[in-house]
Amino acid sequence: MIKLIASDMDGTFLNPQGSYDKRRFQDLLRQLTERNILFVVASGNRMERLRQIFAEVSDNIDYVAENGALVIDKGNLLARQTMPNHLVDAVVVFFADKLRSYRVILSGVEASYVLQGTSFEFGTAAVSQDELRQFFSNLVYLEDLTKRPKDPIVKITMMVDSDDVDEVTQQFNQEFHGDLRAVSSGYGAVDIIQSGVHKAWGLQVLMAKYKIKPEEVAAFGDSGNDKELLNLAKYSFAMANATQDIKNVACYQIASNAEDAVLTTIEKILSGEIK
Numbered sequence: 001m002i003k004l005i006a007s008d009m010d011g012t013f014l015n016p017q018g019s020y021d022k023r024r025f026q027d028l029l030r031q032l033t034e035r036n037i038l039f040v041v042a043s044g045n046r047m048e049r050l051r052q053i054f055a056e057v058s059d060n061i062d063y064v065a066e067n068g069a070l071v072i073d074k075g076n077l078l079a080r081q082t083m084p085n086h087l088v089d090a091v092v093v094f095f096a097d098k099l100r101s102y103r104v105i106l107s108g109v110e111a112s113y114v115l116q117g118t119s120f121e122f123g124t125a126a127v128s129q130d131e132l133r134q135f136f137s138n139l140v141y142l143e144d145l146t147k148r149p150k151d152p153i154v155k156i157t158m159m160v161d162s163d164d165v166d167e168v169t170q171q172f173n174q175e176f177h178g179d180l181r182a183v184s185s186g187y188g189a190v191d192i193i194q195s196g197v198h199k200a201w202g203l204q205v206l207m208a209k210y211k212i213k214p215e216e217v218a219a220f221g222d223s224g225n226d227k228e229l230l231n232l233a234k235y236s237f238a239m240a241n242a243t244q245d246i247k248n249v250a251c252y253q254i255a256s257n258a259e260d261a262v263l264t265t266i267e268k269i270l271s272g273e274i275k
Helices: 009-013 022-034 047-053 085-094 129-137 162-175 199-210 224-232 244-249 261-271
Strands: 004-007 038-042 062-065 070-073 076-080 105-108 112-115 139-142 153-159 180-186 189-194 217-221 235-238
Touching: 004 009, 004 199, 004 261, 009 038, 009 180, 009 217, 022 038, 022 261, 038 199, 047 062, 062 199, 070 199, 076 199, 085 153, 162 180, 162 189, 180 224, 199 217, 199 224, 217 224, 217 261, 224 235, 224 244, 235 244, 235 261
Parallel strands: 004 038, 004 217, 038 062, 112 139, 217 235
Antiparallel strands: 062 070, 070 076, 105 112, 105 153, 153 189, 180 189
């Protein structure tokens, strides 16, 4: 019996426009709550964006944010992992000549930090205007990223051309000497995370609290940062638009995010078609 449903956001739960059918989801969430089935947002995004996406129901769901570094249960902080400063500085040095072109973002607890002169283009991104305003209001531009405020860093993100994601990811993982690794998170984003800290790690914090086993978990994903999450869950679903390595990991393949496939699959879980 499925007791927990975890879903990635961009490229999975959210459609290509970065939105979802709110009325349909809220009805499904009500049914899940009545049956004591947890719904968990498992995302690489910051909590500020996730709370905005789920503004109407934010306190009724759980979050594994920042690729697992932040775990929130019904509005309460359960766990948070931060990066050692020396590793953050090492990443800054590693990408020293590409901090602007790769749009390197240091995500802290209080704010996000980028190098002065970094520009962002979101003309075709699946992000609403409200989310863009939230994104830029949270950015702090610095002349030197190694001389940032004493704000613990939970994740490092780069926004590169989609065609360069694999090359950037592979280069970092092969050449960087430290306990960090790069994973793709969709739409040209590459996340640098601590080894062992990922969405599955964060989900296991929630699973331990609620005494839920992997065979009672359903999970949805589409990109490299979903791999551990899908490996953890017995019921693992890859989107039709997922990368091939994610399709290889998942037990099932469903339609694309453009077709609201996550919501359709949750309906099948509730109806007993999937059990």
